[in-house]
Amino acid sequence: MADFLQLTVSGLSTGMIYALAAAGFVVIYKASDVINFTQGDLLLLGTYLIFFAVAQIGLPWSLGVLVTILLAVAVALAIERLVLRPLIGEPIISMIMVTIGLSSILRGLVNAIWGPAPRSFESFLPEGSVVLGPAVLSTGRLLSIPIALVVLAALWLFFRHTRDGIAMRAIADDQQAALSMGISIPRVFGVAWGLAAASAAIGGIMLGNIVGVTPNVAAIGLHVFPVVILGGLDSIRGAVVGGALIGLLEAYTGGYVGHGLNLVVPYAVLILVLMVRPYGLFGKEIIERV
Amino acid sequence: MQQSRPILEITDISLRFGGVTALSRLGMEVRRGELLALIGPNGAGKTSVINCVSGLYRPQEGTIALVGGDGERHPLTRLPPHRIAALGVARTFQNIELFKHMTVLENLMLGRHVHMTGGVLSGGLYLGRQRRVEIEHRRRVEEIIDFMNLEPLRSREVGNLAYGNQRLVEMARALALEPSILLLDEPTAGMNAEEKESMARFILDVHEERGVTVVVVDHDIDVIMDISDRVVVLDFGRRIAQGTPDEVRRDPAVIDAYLGHARGKPHD
Numbered sequence: 001m002a003d004f005l006q007l008t009v010s011g012l013s014t015g016m017i018y019a020l021a022a023a024g025f026v027v028i029y030k031a032s033d034v035i036n037f038t039q040g041d042l043l044l045l046g047t048y049l050i051f052f053a054v055a056q057i058g059l060p061w062s063l064g065v066l067v068t069i070l071l072a073v074a075v076a077l078a079i080e081r082l083v084l085r086p087l088i089g090e091p092i093i094s095m096i097m098v099t100i101g102l103s104s105i106l107r108g109l110v111n112a113i114w115g116p117a118p119r120s121f122e123s124f125l126p127e128g129s130v131v132l133g134p135a136v137l138s139t140g141r142l143l144s145i146p147i148a149l150v151v152l153a154a155l156w157l158f159f160r161h162t163r164d165g166i167a168m169r170a171i172a173d174d175q176q177a178a179l180s181m182g183i184s185i186p187r188v189f190g191v192a193w194g195l196a197a198a199s200a201a202i203g204g205i206m207l208g209n210i211v212g213v214t215p216n217v218a219a220i221g222l223h224v225f226p227v228v229i230l231g232g233l234d235s236i237r238g239a240v241v242g243g244a245l246i247g248l249l250e251a252y253t254g255g256y257v258g259h260g261l262n263l264v265v266p267y268a269v270l271i272l273v274l275m276v277r278p279y280g281l282f283g284k285e286i287i288e289r290v
Numbered sequence: 291m292q293q294s295r296p297i298l299e300i301t302d303i304s305l306r307f308g309g310v311t312a313l314s315r316l317g318m319e320v321r322r323g324e325l326l327a328l329i330g331p332n333g334a335g336k337t338s339v340i341n342c343v344s345g346l347y348r349p350q351e352g353t354i355a356l357v358g359g360d361g362e363r364h365p366l367t368r369l370p371p372h373r374i375a376a377l378g379v380a381r382t383f384q385n386i387e388l389f390k391h392m393t394v395l396e397n398l399m400l401g402r403h404v405h406m407t408g409g410v411l412s413g414g415l416y417l418g419r420q421r422r423v424e425i426e427h428r429r430r431v432e433e434i435i436d437f438m439n440l441e442p443l444r445s446r447e448v449g450n451l452a453y454g455n456q457r458l459v460e461m462a463r464a465l466a467l468e469p470s471i472l473l474l475d476e477p478t479a480g481m482n483a484e485e486k487e488s489m490a491r492f493i494l495d496v497h498e499e500r501g502v503t504v505v506v507v508d509h510d511i512d513v514i515m516d517i518s519d520r521v522v523v524l525d526f527g528r529r530i531a532q533g534t535p536d537e538v539r540r541d542p543a544v545i546d547a548y549l550g551h552a553r554g555k556p557h558d
Contacts, residue, residue, distance in 0.1 A: 163406045170389050170400050177387035180344055181467065182375030182404035284391075 005135035007255040008248065013141040013210065014220070015247020016148035017043075020203035022227040022239035023155050024196030030172045030234050031192035033092070034084060037099040040221020041106040042197050046072055046204020048110050051121050051213040061124040069201045075106075076197030080190055088185075107218055118214035125209040144206045149240075151202050155195065156236050164191045172234065226266035230273050232283025241281060245269075296357055297322040297471055297503050298343065303352030303367075305338055305527075312338040313349065313527040320471065322357075325497045325504045327515050327535075330524035331547055336507040337384055338527070340473045344381045345371035359470070376404045380469035382460045384476045384507075390449030394440055394459050397448055398431040401466025431466055437499075438462040438492065454485050458492065465496065471503045472496065478514060486513050493517065511539065511548065523547065 025039040049071050053064035079102060087095055125140035159165040168188050170178040179185065207217050227246050231238025246266050254262030279285050298320040305313040313335045320326050328336050341347040343354055343366065354366045356377055366374050380401075389397050406427065435444055438458055443451060448459055457477055464472055477493065478486040490513045497504045508514040515521055521538040523531040525547040531538050538544055 163403065166396075166400065167403060169392070170403075173389040173391050174387050176346070176383065177389060177463075178400075179346065179371040180375055180381050180383075180387070181400050181463070182372045183400075184370070184372040 002134035002136075003255060005132060006137060007251040009137045009141055009145075011248035011251030012244060013144045013206075013247070014250070015244040016145050016152075016240075017203040017206055017220070017243075018223050018227045018247055019152060019240045019243025020148050020206075021200045021221060021224045022231065022243055023152055023236050024199040025224050025228050026231075026234060026236055026239050027155070027168070027192050027199075028196045029228075031168045032084075032088075032171075032189050034095050035092070035099065035233075036196065037096065037103045038079065038106055039196065039200060040224045041103050041110075041218060042072060042076065042200035043204045043207065043221040043224075044110055044215070044217045045075065045106060046201035047208040047213055047217045048114050048204075049201065050205045050208045051114070051119055054124065055119070055121050055213075065202075065205060068205055069198050072197040072201035072204075073194045076193040077190060080193040084193075085186065085189065088189075107215075110218075111215060114213075116215055118212055118216075121208055121213045123209040125206070138210070140210045144210060147206065148203070151199060152236065152240055155199060158195070159236065164188065168192060223266050226270040228280070229270050230280055232280030234284055235280070235282035238280055238282035295322050296320065298505075299353075299355045299357065299363075300339070300343070301353045301355075303342060303349035303354060305335075305342060305347055305349045311527055313342070315352070316524070316527060316529055317352075318522050318529055318532070320503060320505055321520070323501065323503055324519040325493070325506070325517065327518035327521045328505055328507045328524065329509065329511065329515060329521060329538075330530075332509055333526075334509075334524040334547075335527040336509070336524055337475055339524070340381060340475050340505075340507060342367075343374075343473060344379055345369055345374040356471070372404075375467065378468070378470035379473065380464035380467040380471070381473040382457075382464055382475055382477060384479060386453075386456050386460055388448045388456060388460055388463070391447065393445050393447055394435070394451075394462075395431065395444045397459055397463050398434060398466045399427065401463040402427040402431065404467060430468075434462050434465050437495075438465075454481065454489075457481075457489065461492065461496070465500070465502070469502060471505065474504065474506045476507050476509065478508065478512075483513075490514060490517050511544075515539075 021039055021043045024042065025036055028034055028036045046068060049068040050064055053059045053067045054061055059067060083098060083102065084095065087098060123140060125143055128139045130137045130139055130142060159169060167178065167183045170181065170183055171185065171188055204217065207220065211217065223246060227239060227242040230245060231242025246269065249265050249269065250262045253265045273280060296319040300316060300318050302315045302317050303313055304315055316339065328339060330336050338347060342349050345366065349367060356364045356366055356379065358364065364377055389400060435441055438461065440458060440462060443455060448456065451459065461474065461477065474493065478489050481489060493504060493506060494517050496502055506514050506518065515535050518535055521532065521535055522529060523538055523544050530543045530547055531541040
């Protein structure tokens with residue numbers, strides 16, 4: 001029972017961080033049909049930026065969080081404006097190859113600036129633990145769950161109620177009609193990248209706190225793909241549920257079955273979903289008329 | 291109604307796709323307040339004109355200018371589509387382009403997009419003000435729903451509506467933009483005679499009661515032409531005639547375009 005609770009909290013907390021990064025992926029995919037392979041690296045960037053802001057510059061954590069988010073958004077906007085916007089209208093495969101290339105570049109840059117060795121970082125999420133019955137749960141991990149949920153809820157509200165969010169849904173639904181309604185596609189694409197980076201950066205900040213500042217975060221970032229495939233490429237709700245499921249599955253297989261298997265499970269799920277239900281749990285079932 | 295001053299001036303535009311010429315040195319004007327029919331056989335270039343005006347196509351030569359109520363000229367040929375819409379140019383599409391996964395009400399609210407202000411942050415920060423503004427947009431949209439008799443359909447998802455109703459929703463959404471000029475691309479395509487009559491009725495109402503300048507594209511000489519103040523006829527990307535419906539109907543060039551080269555007595 002203690003094990004179960006502990007594994008559940010640990011699975012949910014990493015799962016919600018996957019969800020944050022995955023939600024960013026979904027936002028970009030919905031708005032622009034771009035499969036963004038840099039999404040996991042934005043998570044990595046968030047982790048190192050918070051290290052830079054808090055440990056290296058010495059900002060208080062609140063300001064550090066703000067600076068991290070702003071810098072991550074700036075990087076994403078630069079990518080969108082300088083690399084992807086000129087490619088609007090090019091075949092999907094070019095976009096995919098470009099974001100894969102960018103992903104390596106981002107990872108390389110982080111490595112070049114901060115080096116391959118793990119960096120020490122004093123967590124600003126509370127260090128202690130909460131005792132719940134037989135289980136001892138890390139406060140930091142426990143806290144990261146509601147924090148992530150608040151950010152995800154904000155994203156969801158954005159899509160439902162704000163002018164830009166609704167414009168994004170409109171573009172996803174019918175681009176020509178959106179244009180004729182006065183919706184600016186460059187603006188919407190920019191907002192999408194900005195939001196995706198902000199949400200990944202928040203995930204990265206939490207990873208820095210609960211996992212540490214190491215290049216391994218990039219491997220965690222890769223889990224974005226099983227999450228969005230499971231949840232559905234175009235669904236924020238899917239990102240949350242998919243993130244939770246993948247996180248839990250990983251924790252349980254790691255805890256009960258054995259270490260090593262947990263590394264494989266997310267990708268086994270990815271392959272299974274693609275075979276059985278390619279549009280994921282919540283994705284739109286696309287019916288192509290030929 | 292003052293119909294003398296132009297609202298849209300199209301001067302010598304040419305549009306080519308590779309070796310195919312869609313429009314060739316086409317000139318025409320739309321006068322403020324009129325209901326203009328733009329007709330021509332299939333492939334004459336009518337939709338291309340609409341696409342050039344709304345910014346989806348960019349003509350290689352020539353200019354298009356929108357003349358504001360104050361006489362100010364806005365050249366459209368270099369503007370992106372969303373800026374043209376913001377200037378008050380609304381349109382519908384031949385193949386109906388609606389937000390299929392949204393309700394009628396949501397589609398119409400999107401028609402208000404150019405009138406809404408506020409970015410990601412202010413939307414979240416000034417909830418109270420945002421709400422008041424939204425109520426005002428909502429009121430205008432409700433009024434259009436009423437005007438177009440869409441009341442029973444307002445919360446239905448648009449993708450599930452009957453074809454004729456989708457056409458009405460698309461027109462209503464264009465009206466929500468409060469355009470100064472409304473471009474309707476074959477609004478009666480695929481309709482039977484009765485439905486065409488009722489669509490023509492709606493177009494007349496929009497034109498007369500709301501005072502919108504309307505350009506209607508149609509490929510037949512039929513009901514739409516009869517309700518128009520003026521008709522421009524295209525063939526092979528050129529203007530071959532213009533005038534009142536009666537004048538155009540008698541024009542030998544028009545008869546020729548529609549009946550082929552069997553020149554002879556007018557068909558009527």
